[in-house]
Amino acid sequence: xxxxxxxxxxAKAAGVSISTVSRVLNDSQGVREELKKxxxxxxxNLNYHSNAIARALKGMPxxxxxxxxxxxxxxxxxxxxxxxxxEAHRNGYNVFLCNTDGLGIVEExxxxxxxxxxxxxxxxxxxxxxxRYLKGNLDFPIVMIDRYVDSPNLSYVTVDHTIGxxxxxxxxxxxxCKKIAFLGSKLVSSGAKxxxxxxxxxxxxxxxxxxxxxLVFGEYTYExxxxxxxxxxxxxxxxxxxxxxxxxxxxxxxxxxKRNGINVPKDVSIVGYDDISFSSYHTPKxxxxxxxxxxxxxxxxKILLDIISGVxxxxxxxxxxxxxxxxxxxxxxxxxxx
Amino acid sequence: xxxxxxxxxxAKAAGVSISTVSRVLNDSQGVREELKKxxxxxxxNLNYHSNAIARALKGMPxxxxxxxxxxxxxxxxxxxxxxxxxEAHRNGYNVFLCNTDGLGIVEExxxxxxxxxxxxxxxxxxxxxxxRYLKGNLDFPIVMIDRYVDSPNLSYVTVDHTIGxxxxxxxxxxxxCKKIAFLGSKLVSSGAKxxxxxxxxxxxxxxxxxxxxxLVFGEYTYExxxxxxxxxxxxxxxxxxxxxxxxxxxxxxxxxxKRNGINVPKDVSIVGYDDISFSSYHTPKxxxxxxxxxxxxxxxxKILLDIISGVxxxxxxxxxxxxxxxxxxxxxxxxxxx
DNA sequence: TATAATTTTGAAAACGTTTGCAAAAAGGTC
DNA sequence: GACCTTTTTGCAAACGTTTTCAAAATTATA
Numbered sequence: 001x002x003x004x005x006x007x008x009x010x011a012k013a014a015g016v017s018i019s020t021v022s023r024v025l026n027d028s029q030g031v032r033e034e035l036k037k038x039x040x041x042x043x044x045n046l047n048y049h050s051n052a053i054a055r056a057l058k059g060m061p062x063x064x065x066x067x068x069x070x071x072x073x074x075x076x077x078x079x080x081x082x083x084x085x086x087e088a089h090r091n092g093y094n095v096f097l098c099n100t101d102g103l104g105i106v107e108e109x110x111x112x113x114x115x116x117x118x119x120x121x122x123x124x125x126x127x128x129x130x131x132r133y134l135k136g137n138l139d140f141p142i143v144m145i146d147r148y149v150d151s152p153n154l155s156y157v158t159v160d161h162t163i164g165x166x167x168x169x170x171x172x173x174x175x176x177c178k179k180i181a182f183l184g185s186k187l188v189s190s191g192a193k194x195x196x197x198x199x200x201x202x203x204x205x206x207x208x209x210x211x212x213x214x215l216v217f218g219e220y221t222y223e224x225x226x227x228x229x230x231x232x233x234x235x236x237x238x239x240x241x242x243x244x245x246x247x248x249x250x251x252x253x254x255x256x257x258k259r260n261g262i263n264v265p266k267d268v269s270i271v272g273y274d275d276i277s278f279s280s281y282h283t284p285k286x287x288x289x290x291x292x293x294x295x296x297x298x299x300x301x302k303i304l305l306d307i308i309s310g311v312x313x314x315x316x317x318x319x320x321x322x323x324x325x326x327x328x329x330x331x332x333x334x335x336x337x338x
Numbered sequence: 339x340x341x342x343x344x345x346x347x348x349a350k351a352a353g354v355s356i357s358t359v360s361r362v363l364n365d366s367q368g369v370r371e372e373l374k375k376x377x378x379x380x381x382x383n384l385n386y387h388s389n390a391i392a393r394a395l396k397g398m399p400x401x402x403x404x405x406x407x408x409x410x411x412x413x414x415x416x417x418x419x420x421x422x423x424x425e426a427h428r429n430g431y432n433v434f435l436c437n438t439d440g441l442g443i444v445e446e447x448x449x450x451x452x453x454x455x456x457x458x459x460x461x462x463x464x465x466x467x468x469x470r471y472l473k474g475n476l477d478f479p480i481v482m483i484d485r486y487v488d489s490p491n492l493s494y495v496t497v498d499h500t501i502g503x504x505x506x507x508x509x510x511x512x513x514x515c516k517k518i519a520f521l522g523s524k525l526v527s528s529g530a531k532x533x534x535x536x537x538x539x540x541x542x543x544x545x546x547x548x549x550x551x552x553l554v555f556g557e558y559t560y561e562x563x564x565x566x567x568x569x570x571x572x573x574x575x576x577x578x579x580x581x582x583x584x585x586x587x588x589x590x591x592x593x594x595x596k597r598n599g600i601n602v603p604k605d606v607s608i609v610g611y612d613d614i615s616f617s618s619y620h621t622p623k624x625x626x627x628x629x630x631x632x633x634x635x636x637x638x639x640k641i642l643l644d645i646i647s648g649v650x651x652x653x654x655x656x657x658x659x660x661x662x663x664x665x666x667x668x669x670x671x672x673x674x675x676x
Numbered sequence: 677t678a679t680a681a682t683t684t685t686g687a688a689a690a691c692g693t694t695t696g697c698a699a700a701a702a703g704g705t706c
Numbered sequence: 707g708a709c710c711t712t713t714t715t716g717c718a719a720a721c722g723t724t725t726t727c728a729a730a731a732t733t734a735t736a
Contacts, residue, residue, distance in 0.1 A: 006692055017716045022694060030714060052455045053400070054692035056391045057721045064434075064455065072416045072423075075615075082411050085437055089444075094451060096402075097435040099423055106427075113432060117390045117402065222619055251619045258621075277413075281560055281589045283596075283621040344722055355686040360724060368684060392722035395691045 005048045013042035025050060056118050065095045065304065066114035068124035070102045074220070075276045076246065076293065080145070083297025084123060091305055093120075104129025115140070121304045123297075126156075128188065141307040145300045147189040153315060155307070157300045160319035161191050164289040165198035167324040168243050168271045171287070173206060176333035177241035177269055181214040183228040183253060184245030192245065195273070199243065213237045220245060225252020233260060240268060240333055247272035247279050247288055254284075254329065265331030275325055284328035291322055343386045351380035363388060394456050403433045403642065404452035406462035408440045412558070413614045414584065414631065418483070421635025422461055429643055431458075442467025453478070459642045461635075464494075466526065479645040483638045485527040491653060493645070495638045498657035499529055502627040503536035505662040506581050506609045509625070511544060514671035515579035515607055519552040521566040521591060522583030530583065533611070537581065551575045558583060563590020571598060578606060578671055585610040585617050585626055592622075592667065603669030613663055622666035629660055 007025075011018045016035055023031050024039045042048070056062040065088050069077050081097060088095050096114060100107040107129055114122060121141035124130065126149045134142065134154070144156035172180055182199050185192045203210045216231050218224035225248060232239070233256070244250035250272035254264050264270050264284060272279060272288035279286040299318065306312040345363075349356045354373055361369050362377045380386070394400040403426050407415050419435060426433050434452060438445040445467055452460060459479035462468065464487045472480065472492070482494035510518055520537050523530045541548045554569050556562035563586060570577070571594070582588035588610035592602050602608050602622060610617060610626035617624040637656065644650040 004692095008692080018693085019695080019716055019718095020714090023715090026694080032714065035715085049450065049454050051692055053391055053394045054721090055694080057395055057692080057723090058694045059721070060694075062391070062455075071420065072410065073420050073615075075413065075416075078410045078413075078416055081435070082409065082437060085410075085435065089436070089448075092451075094434045094436070094448075094455060096432045097419070097423065098427070098432070099420060110427075112387065113430075116387050117400075117432060222615075248619075255619070255621075277560075278616045278619070281586075281593070281616070281620070283593075342722095346722080356723085357686055357688095357725080358684090361685090364724080370684065373685085389722055392691090393724075395693090395722080396724045397691070398724075 004051070005046045006051070007048075009046055010039065010042045010048050013046060014038040061120050061308070062118045063093045064117070064119045065093050065301070066098065066111070066119040066122040066124075067095050068098050068100055068107060068110060068122065070125060071099045072097065073099075075248070075278065076220075076274050076291075079277075080293040080297040083294040083299075084145075084301045085297075087298045087301035087305070093305070100125075100127070102127050104132075108133040120308045123300050123304055126190070141304055143300045143304045143307070145296060147191055149190070155300075155303055155316045155318075157296055157303065157316070157318040157320065158191065159291045159296070159322045161194035161322075162198040162201075164273065164291075164322040165195050165243070166202060167322065168273070168289055169199070169202045169206075171324055171326065171330060172241045172243070172269060172271060175241075175269060175330060178208060179211070179214065179237075179239045179241070180208075181216070181232055181239045181242045183216045183218070183225065183232065183242055183249055185220045185224075185249075186217045195245065211237070214239055218249070220248060222248045222252040222255075225249035226256050227252075229253040229256035241330070242268060242270050244270065244272050247274045247276050247286060250286055250288070250329070251278075251282060254282075254286075265329050269330040269333075271330060279325075280327065287327045287330040288325055289322050290325050292320060296320060342389070343384045344389070345386075347384055348377065348380045348386050351384060352376040399458050399646070400456045401431045402455070402457045403431050403639070404436065404449070404457040404460040404462075405433050406436050406438055406445060406448060406460065408463060409437045410435065411437075413586070413616065414558075414612050414629075417615075418631040418635040421632040421637075422483075422639045423635075425636045425639035425643070431643070438463075438465070440465050442470075446471040458646045461638050461642055464528070479642055481638045481642040481645070483634060485529055487528070493638075493641055493654045493656075495634055495641065495654070495656040495658065496529065497629045497634070497660045499532035499660075500536040500539075502611065502629075502660040503533050503581070504540060505660065506611070506627055507537070507540045507544075509662055509664065509668060510579045510581070510607060510609060513579075513607060513668060516546060517549070517552065517577045518546075518579045518581055519554070519570055519577040520581050521554045521556070521563065521570065521587055522581075523558045523562075523587075524555045533583065549575070552577055556587070558586060560586045560590040560593075563587035564594050565590075567591040567594035579609070579668070580606060581609050581611075583611060585612045585614050585624060588624055588626070588667070589616075589620060592620075592624075603667050607668040607671075609662075609668060617663075618665065625665045625668040626663055627660050628663050630658060634658060 007018050007021050011021045021039050024036045067084055085095050098110040123143050123145050125146050126144045131149050138153045146158050148156035187193050187196055213235050216228040218228045242253055244253055250270055254270055257264055262268055272286045275288045275290035279288050303316055345356050345359050349359045359377050362374045405422055423433050436448040461481050461483050463484050464482045469487050476491045484496050486494035525531050525534055551573050554566040556566045580591055588608055592608055595602055600606055610624045613626045613628035617626050641654055
């Protein structure tokens with residue numbers, strides 16, 4: 001029990017050569033029914049498990065994926081990770097999860113470690129450092145997820161943030177909001193950039209004047225949401241709605257407004273982004289842009305597995321359409337004191 | 339760039355044998371300085387990376403851990419996972435994350451898969467199925483985390499729930515609460531059992547009469563919290579406080595009470611369990627029992643790595659002391675209408 | 677300067693598989 | 707039954723390492 005059986009033991013027990021054993025375990029072609037049965041029985045009796053390491057050394061796939069994300073503690077990622085792992089497991093793959101904290105050095109180090117351990121492919125949330133170490137590995141199976149860097153050789157799957165922001169602003173606009181603040185993260189990721197671009201574009205298209213003083217940039221955290229809202233209030237500028245970079249920021253913003261006697265949604269409407277599970281547990285329940293994170297994880301894994309197996313090697317740039325979930329933090333202007 | 343260099347290439351480039359290369363890469367002992375330098379240079383120039391698979395085949399450690407949890411989508415686990423991974427990475431290890439959904443079959447299947455892939459050790463959240471497949475692997479490095487099964491051979495690290503529940507009830511008792519309902523998960527895990535035991539014991543010790551109708555059992559989810567609270571209300575039994583099995587249940591309970599016009603904390607005090615990050619973002623902020631999940635993950639990994647390296651093989655049963663975080667969902671009885 | 681003791685080096689086996697190739701067995705055909 | 711095909715089988719090499727053992731080189735001793 002404690003010492004591993006090898007193909008050799010099976011061969012001896014079945015009275016055949018190791019090649020025969022290997023063949024029934026793999027192709028299974030061109031081996032007599034009787035022998036096949038004898039081998040299979042021996043495998044059963046000895047409780048033989050094939051050694052994935054030895055197979056990998058012969059160039060067989062290790063059936064292992066790498067997944068690089070900023071941090072599993074960021075509530076945006078767990079369901080995405082789950083999507084990846086479910087699809088992976090369904091195909092007999094295991095996945096190495098690595099937290100990079102968005103640090104280029106650890107991202108690169110982890111990536112190289114994964115290569116050394118012969119993962120068959122990698123899914124990663126790209127950063128501005130990504131391309132540097134990816135340069136030499138463009139033939140290696142990789143799919144980017146959520147955030148990406150533009151490359152004609154690399155597939156990615158993310159959400160169409162241009163649409164996401166438009167959805168949010170359409171909703172706010174329809175409620176009569178005209179002074180819509182934007183509290184988001186610094187424009188470092190592809191997603192943050194797209195959202196801000198879309199915000200500017202929308203104002204322009206709607207002939208709403210763009211006001212620098214309605215902009216605050218920080219981090220994707222609750223604490224940062226608090227700080228950004230305080231900063232906004234300090235500016236004494238009027239606003240009737242806030243579009244937040246993500247839900248955590250929105251929670252922090254709502255907390256700060258409440259502390260300052262400003263009612264959400266009566267005085268100010270708030271829209272979050274992501275639709276993490278807590279958005280519907282929050283009081284008031286958060287109106288937000290839903291990102292189908294589980295599906296993103298799942299889809300990226302499907303694409304990666306197709307690349308690995310060679311079934312479909314075309315590079316795909318997929319932007320899933322998000323949706324808006326209208327809950328309790330947005331409210332029509334003017335209907336306040338009715 | 340695209341084809342891997344082997345130790346052979348390094349040997350040729352440095353003009354030495356592969357044994358010498360291997361030696362400088364490992365022990366590094368008894369090899370002339372000059373040769374050592376030549377080898378190291380060749381490694382640099384060729385951008386050689388040692389093949390972890392080949393090393394593992396020779397019995398070297400794969401520097402890989404397995405981590406089996408119910409689901410990364412359960413907000414209790416991400417920081418625990420992060421604790422494990424940080425400690426692992428600090429020691430050059432990677433970790434396979436697997437979601438079992440508490441299903442015995444997938445738990446066992448994943449465990450075996452991990453063994454086939456030659457992980458050096460496994461950390462797992464035990465279920466009632468665990469012992470069955472672990473039987474034959476008691477000499478393999480394993481540490482249980484959060485939930486455990488009693489075994490003299492296996493280490494675990496968890497929280498002392500007896501103390502956790504006592505902390506909660508002491509607090510409630512000091513506020514004057516006497517009719518404390520218990521809404522928790524079915525008594526399937528070690529943690530759930532301990533908490534309920536501690537609840538009963540506390541009532542007994544405090545001479546508070548134990549009332550079956552104040553008990554509801556369900557799942558560790560928001561939705562279940564809602565259902566359990568509805569069930570409790572349906573019973574028309576009086577209660578002045580609720581101890582919840584975890585924070586998610588607490589959120590659901592608070593939502594239900596609010597819908598029914600019951601104010602938290604003025605009418606009823608609520609205590610959660612776990613202290614997930616959202617507890618402090620919630621309105622009202624949740625009073626709860628804090629489990630140091632990150633530290634639990636970290637500590638269990640340290641123990642596992644000690645077992646693997648042979649530094650310390652003693653089995654350890656660690657119960658970390660939790661703490662209570664008093665926030666806004668608990669309130670003194672009688673001071674309501676002051 | 678020869679010899680013994682020590683240090684440094686390389687050849688080769690081994691880890692557990694897969695697979696090309698040739699040999700053996702089985703099946704057809706006349 | 708002899709010969710030719712076809713199917714089934716096993717031997718051995720290979721994957722990239724580590725490690726044992728013996729040989730070669732160096733140093734110390736006389």
